[in-house]
Amino acid sequence: MKSVLEVAVGAVVDRHGKILIAKRPDDKHQGGLWEFPGGKIEPGETQRQALDRELHEELAIDVKTATPLITIHHDYPDLSVRLKVWRIDRFEGDPHGREGQAVEWVAPTDLQNYSFPAANRPIVTALRLPPFYAILDDSTPSALFSNLKTILANGIKLIQLRLKKVTAGEAAEFIARILPLCRRHGASVLLNSAVSGIEASAIDGIHLTGKDLMALRERPDSQGWLAASCHNEAELRHAETVGVDFAVLAPVLPTATHPGARILGWQGFTALAETANIPVFGLGGLAKDDLARVREAGGQGVAGIRAFIETE
Numbered sequence: 335m336k337s338v339l340e341v342a343v344g345a346v347v348d349r350h351g352k353i354l355i356a357k358r359p360d361d362k363h364q365g366g367l368w369e370f371p372g373g374k375i376e377p378g379e380t381q382r383q384a385l386d387r388e389l390h391e392e393l394a395i396d397v398k399t400a401t402p403l404i405t406i407h408h409d410y411p412d413l414s415v416r417l418k419v420w421r422i423d424r425f426e427g428d429p430h431g432r433e434g435q436a437v438e439w440v441a442p443t444d445l446q447n448y449s450f451p452a453a454n455r456p457i458v459t460a461l462r463l464p465p466f467y468a469i470l471d472d473s474t475p476s477a478l479f480s481n482l483k484t485i486l487a488n489g490i491k492l493i494q495l496r497l498k499k500v501t502a503g504e505a506a507e508f509i510a511r512i513l514p515l516c517r518r519h520g521a522s523v524l525l526n527s528a529v530s531g532i533e534a535s536a537i538d539g540i541h542l543t544g545k546d547l548m549a550l551r552e553r554p555d556s557q558g559w560l561a562a563s564c565h566n567e568a569e570l571r572h573a574e575t576v577g578v579d580f581a582v583l584a585p586v587l588p589t590a591t592h593p594g595a596r597i598l599g600w601q602g603f604t605a606l607a608e609t610a611n612i613p614v615f616g617l618g619g620l621a622k623d624d625l626a627r628v629r630e631a632g633g634q635g636v637a638g639i640r641a642f643i644e645t646e
C-alpha cells in the first residue's frame with residue numbers, strides 16, 4: 335500500500351475573522367501556491383503537538399485554542415496526504431513568515447481568489463461555512479414565517495427551505511418575501527431540490543435530496559452552494575464525486591419526525607464524517623449544544639429542523 339503523509343494544518347483566525355495564508359516556497363511540493371501553515375507529523379508526536387510545533391516554527395505563535403475543522407485525504411500523482419486541519423481562534427504572538435514566506439490575512443469569502451493545492455478546496459469551503467444549518471420545514475405552513483424569524487433571531491446564517499407541502503406558487507411568493515430579510519441578517523438561503531419552478535438565481539444554492547443526488551452525474555453549472563442529504567457511505571462518495579460543496583448526514587440520533595429510521599449513532603456518524611472529504615453537518619436529534627461533539631467527530635456543525643426554532 336502507498337504510504338500516506340500525515341500533516342497537521344492550522345487555519346489561524348484573527349479577531350476580525352480573517353484567516354492567515356502563506357505562500358509555499360517555489361522549490362517545495364505544490365510550490366508557489368498558497369497554503370494554510372503546518373507540516374509533517376514527526377514520529378512520536380500527536381497531531382496536536384505537531385500543529386503547535388509547526389505554527390511555532392513557521393509563524394512564531396503559540397496556539398492556545400485549536401478546534402478540529404476537517405480532515406482531507408488527497409492523492410497527488412506523486413504523493414498521498416492526510417491533512418488534519420484545525421481552526422485556531424486563540425494564539426499568542428504576532429504571526430509572521432518566520433521562514434521568509436509571504437503571508438496574508440484574508441476574509442473567508444475572498445479565499446476563493448487565491449490558488450491553493452488541489453487538496454485545499456474543501457478546507458476553503460469549511461472555512462466559509464457557518465457552524466449551524468437550519469432546515470425550515472413546511473409541515474405547518476402557517477408557522478413558516480414566524481419560524482424563519484426565530485431562526486434568524488437565533489443568529490443562524492445558513493438556511494434550507496424544505497418546502498414540500500406548499501404549491502410552487504406559494505413557495506415562490508414566500509421566497510420573494512423572505513429573501514431581503516435573510517440578506518439583511520447575512521443569512522444564505524438554499525432551496526431543497528424537491529421544490530421546482532424557482533429560478534436558481536433567486537436563491538443562494540440548491541440542497542439535493544438523497545434521491546436527486548444519486549441521479550446527478552455531474553455538478554450543474556448554476557452558481558452558489560450545492561449541498562446534499564446523505565445517509566450512508568455510498569451517498570457521501572457520490573456527493574464528493576459530483577462536486578457537492580457540503581453534505582448533511584442523518585440521522586445521528588433518533589428523532590420524533592423520523593421514527594423507525596436507521597440511526598447512525600455517534601459511532602456511525604464519526605466513521606463516515608472522518609473519512610468524508612467534504613464538510614459534513616450532523617442532523618437528527620441534535621441541539622446547538624452538540625456542536626463541540628460534532629466537531630470532535632469530524633463534522634462541520636449541527637443541522638436541525640427544530641433545534642433552531644425553540645426561542646432561547
Ligand SMILES: Nc1nc2c([nH]c(=O)n2[C@@H]2O[C@H](COP(=O)(O)OP(=O)(O)OP(=O)(O)O)[C@@H](O)[C@H]2O)c(=O)[nH]1
Pocket residue numbers: 339341342343362363364368369370371372373374388413415417451452453454
Ligand atoms: N502545510 C500545508 N501543507 C499542505 C497544504 N495543502 C497540501 O496539499 N499540503 C501538502 O502537505 C504536505 C506537507 O506539508 P509541508 O510541506 O508544509 O511540510 P513541512 O512544513 O513539514 O515541510 P518541510 O519540513 O519539508 O519544510 C506537502 O506535500 C503539501 O503539498 C496546506 O494547506 N498546508
Ligand SMILES: [Mg+2]
Pocket residue numbers: 371372373374392
Ligand atoms: Mg510546512
